[in-house]
Amino acid sequence: MSPKRTYSESDVRIRPNSKGSRPRTKDRPRYDEAIQARVITVDRGRYTTLVDQGTETERAVIAVRARELRRTPVVVGDRVDLVGDVSGATDALARLVRIRERATLLRRSADDGDSTERVLVANADQLVIVTAAADPEPRPRFIDRSLAAAFNAGMDALIVVTKTDLAGADALARLYDAIDVAVLATSLPPEDAEGDVAAVGVEEVRRRLQGKTSVLIGHSGVGKSTLINALVPEARRATGVVNAVTGRGRHTSSSAIGLRLPDDEHGWVVDTPGVRSFGLAHVTPETLLAAFTDLVPASADCPRGCLHHENSPRCQLDSWVQAGNAGARGQERLDSFRRLLSGVEQQPGA
């Protein structure tokens, strides 16, 4: 039997590289010459990016992912580093070699039973939930689920109620009063015989979007394209026709796209035509509660893994609110939190 060996640090040897003596750092270049860009659209593995934004050399550069990023999702809003041909000339193709840290990340799971996360948009400031006052009818469940996704992503939220020439927006506004989500009403009916459009409320929406990156989400037919056309006239998103039977519009557009607001260097609108629902498997009671900063302290005394339901044993939220710790509107806010939570726990599209 060989005597038991004792190891010292000097025994540690670097294993020779099986593919020769090439040092590993050569495999991963440092890309010192990389330049920064912002992803505007993604189309089947090709990324349209904007370089030198707001300067004389501003240009769109098309890029593909470097091999080491092949499995890493890159989404609209990502700030990335490019190398290679970054001239922006026709047919020029740059290489996308790095994704900068994301300030926010809007995600969804395919559905609640599927925990595969899909990243939708990076670095956006706010989610603008577009819903129609009528035709199609508002779907508060969809709004609640979108709010939960926004809060979970670290984004603010805003609700725009379109078609207020057909019905009022007050009932919806009341529903979101307690959680301080602004509800704006717009009316952009189709042109009349004289070609006149009486646009109402668009300027207020524009003011809310100023200098920010806003993701617009809404069901088909709610008037999202019409709104985007009004905000960014050069976008000319195709406007569909709502099917009178199903209440659904034609799917007239399909890929996510970042659009710059006119006369607003830092204002961006990201349209998400393909997103009709939010799988929220990645949202937990705790991540949702984090958006309700006035309720968060109470949860420290909840049992571990508390679901914060009305009937959850020893949940501390109720007594916290009843003691006035969450202010005069504490109960309303707790009710709103629980409504959003129950939306998270339901199947999407409900």
Ligand SMILES: Nc1nc2c(ncn2[C@@H]2O[C@H](COP(=O)(O)OP(=O)(O)OP(=O)(O)O)[C@@H](O)[C@H]2O)c(=O)[nH]1
């Ligand atoms: N009465 C009225 N109709 C509107 C208003 N806004 C949009 N519409 C109409 O609603 C229909 C649907 O509008 P779109 O802008 O295509 O709706 P969308 O949400 O973009 O739908 P998709 O293109 O399917 O995603 C069109 O016929 C619009 O003219 C509004 O404020 N009032």
